[in-house]
Amino acid sequence: MTNDQLKEKINGWISGLEFPENKQYLEIVVPAESLLKLSRLLRETPETLFDYLFCLSGVDYGKQLGVVYHLESTTHNHALVLKVKTDDRVNPNFDTVCGLWRTAEWHEREVFDLLGIKFNNHPDMRRLFLDDEWVGYPLRKDYKDDINIIER
Amino acid sequence: MEEVFQDIIIKHSDDYIINMGPQHPSTHGVLRFELCLLGETVKYIIPHCGYIHRGIEKMCEKNTYQQIIHLTDRFDYLSAHMNNEAVCLAVENALEVEVPERVKYIRTILAELNRIASHQLWWCAFGMDLGALTTFFYGLRDREYILDIFEESFGSRLLHSFNYPGGLMHDLHPNFQQKVKDFIKYFRKKLPEYDQLLTGNIIFQQRSIGMGYMSKEDAISYGVTGPSGRGSGFKCDVRKHHPYSAYSKVDFKEILYTEGDTFARYKARIDEMWESMNIIEQLIDNIPAGDYTAKMKPIIKLPVGDYFQRVETARGELGCYIVSDGNKNPLRVKFRTPNFSNLFIINKIASGNKIADLVAISGSLDLVIPDIDR
Numbered sequence: 001m002t003n004d005q006l007k008e009k010i011n012g013w014i015s016g017l018e019f020p021e022n023k024q025y026l027e028i029v030v031p032a033e034s035l036l037k038l039s040r041l042l043r044e045t046p047e048t049l050f051d052y053l054f055c056l057s058g059v060d061y062g063k064q065l066g067v068v069y070h071l072e073s074t075t076h077n078h079a080l081v082l083k084v085k086t087d088d089r090v091n092p093n094f095d096t097v098c099g100l101w102r103t104a105e106w107h108e109r110e111v112f113d114l115l116g117i118k119f120n121n122h123p124d125m126r127r128l129f130l131d132d133e134w135v136g137y138p139l140r141k142d143y144k145d146d147i148n149i150i151e152r
Numbered sequence: 153m154e155e156v157f158q159d160i161i162i163k164h165s166d167d168y169i170i171n172m173g174p175q176h177p178s179t180h181g182v183l184r185f186e187l188c189l190l191g192e193t194v195k196y197i198i199p200h201c202g203y204i205h206r207g208i209e210k211m212c213e214k215n216t217y218q219q220i221i222h223l224t225d226r227f228d229y230l231s232a233h234m235n236n237e238a239v240c241l242a243v244e245n246a247l248e249v250e251v252p253e254r255v256k257y258i259r260t261i262l263a264e265l266n267r268i269a270s271h272q273l274w275w276c277a278f279g280m281d282l283g284a285l286t287t288f289f290y291g292l293r294d295r296e297y298i299l300d301i302f303e304e305s306f307g308s309r310l311l312h313s314f315n316y317p318g319g320l321m322h323d324l325h326p327n328f329q330q331k332v333k334d335f336i337k338y339f340r341k342k343l344p345e346y347d348q349l350l351t352g353n354i355i356f357q358q359r360s361i362g363m364g365y366m367s368k369e370d371a372i373s374y375g376v377t378g379p380s381g382r383g384s385g386f387k388c389d390v391r392k393h394h395p396y397s398a399y400s401k402v403d404f405k406e407i408l409y410t411e412g413d414t415f416a417r418y419k420a421r422i423d424e425m426w427e428s429m430n431i432i433e434q435l436i437d438n439i440p441a442g443d444y445t446a447k448m449k450p451i452i453k454l455p456v457g458d459y460f461q462r463v464e465t466a467r468g469e470l471g472c473y474i475v476s477d478g479n480k481n482p483l484r485v486k487f488r489t490p491n492f493s494n495l496f497i498i499n500k501i502a503s504g505n506k507i508a509d510l511v512a513i514s515g516s517l518d519l520v521i522p523d524i525d526r
Contacts, residue, residue: 024460052372055460055471057486070460070471070488074372074387081460103375106496114209129202129525138210139484149210 001078013041026080035084036095043100049073053101058111060141065092065117093118114139161196174203178281178511181521192506197499205525212485217243217317217452225311228523230270231465233262236315238472241396242461243317246454254442255319257435260398264428269298270466271421274518279350281515282359287350294342297335317452319445332436336429360414364501364513375493378468380517383417385410390464402434414516453480467491467518491523
């Protein structure tokens with residue numbers, strides 16, 4: 001499907017989504033509460049069939065925290081980007097998508113480890129790289145570490 | 153949700169647990185597997201990573217795009233050239249810079265040479281994991297030819313940092329073309345020896361055929377790419393499906409096997425070495441004359457937005473995701489490294505086998521640990 005067809009299809013499922021401009025991929029900003037619903041529809045509808053999650057990244061935008069999902073369909077060869085954002089920096093949480101794409105389980109653990117975003121219903125929400133006793137989330141912009149990070 | 157999580161690990165208090173690693177020769181680096189054993193059979197495997205986590209993504213946020221190149225060498229040190237290329241292409245596409253044809257050709261040749269060198273090292277280490285020590289000498293002997301070419305041209309053997317946003321650091325050494333042609337001529341004779349030594353070996357075949365089966369659906373769902381994924385029939389070659397540099401100008405096959413076992417992953421890599429030699433031969437005589445770099449400003453600032461670049465390294469798909477806020481440093485850089493995704497299928501494909509077979513299966517995934525931890 002072309003990007004316009006995809007856009008039309010997705011608008012038919014859930015209304016009120018934002019489609020910011022992106023030169024590379026079709027980009028969708030989805031509210032946290034519709035994330036799992038939209039992901040499931042994208043994954044399971046035969047016309048879209050996004051079965052390959054090729055990147056999952058957590059981003060600290062300064063005020064907001066967000067997660068970016070890069071999806072591709074290996075049958076139809078179309079791709080899109082899902083973005084979900086939250087203003088809550090104390091207890092940010094989104095639904096997990098690791099039931100749809102298994103690779104998300106470890107990518108989400110990495111995001112939790114480095115950015116402190118929790119994923120609801122995740123089967124194993126532990127830190128991945130750092131010690132369990134580590135304080136703070138290193139990839140956040142307000143993270144302070146006087147020993148390992150030298151401010152220039 | 154039930155059926156999706158069927159491979160989730162359930163721990164019991166009377167499980168017999170032993171650790172494999174972090175200092176174990178067949179994990180090829182500092183990776184620890186927590187194994188639950190039932191006699192000699194592995195019940196489940198929990199990988200523990202982070203022993204070599206250096207925070208490269210955090211460092212990238214404090215550095216300029218030119219400086220990031222030097223950090224990218226350090227995750228998959230056997231595909232250093234392709235890692236550099238990912239960042240360069242992302243920056244060039246964001247700035248809409250057209251790099252000279254000469255650069256594209258040289259990048260493609262170097263990427264394929266690097267791929268051959270990486271597969272040679274994998275082949276010799278894989279044979280050694282299974283007790284065939286001779287392979288180690290054969291593989292390293294041939295790899296030395298490529299490293300010598302690299303050393304002559306860039307001054308370094310492993311971590312090149314030869315790519316630069318906009319082009320290359322400097323031009324090629326005058327001997328480069330002749331040396332590459334000599335190497336291809338030499339290696340075309342030597343590669344059949346690899347088959348004679350290991351592929352046809354009956355002990356090796358018994359230990360690899362039918363071992364560690366990975367279905368195509370699993371490969372896609374777990375995001376297993378590169379020769380490991382293509383051994384299961386997952387068409388994931390970025391060079392073919394999203395061509396970059398000079399790959400659209402060359403004629404090459406995407407190596408696919410459908411068996412999905414250790415032997416299929418092994419064969420996929422051996423065939424890729426042949427295919428890489430074909431690609432180099434098509435390009436080496438036709439490198440266009442011209443500049444080795446496009447004109448770039450000394451301070452690179454990407455427009456606000458996010459950019460994604462996919463390249464095929466020796467181990468699979470590398471994604472470089474840059475979020476820019478318009479400054480000379482990126483707001484966030486994420487590297488989707490192939491080994492990170494390839495590692496976590498290990499519990500699915502190796503549990504139920506013997507410990508000795510776990511060594512063969514993890515060897516066939518060709519793990520490079522700094523690439524997982526970053």
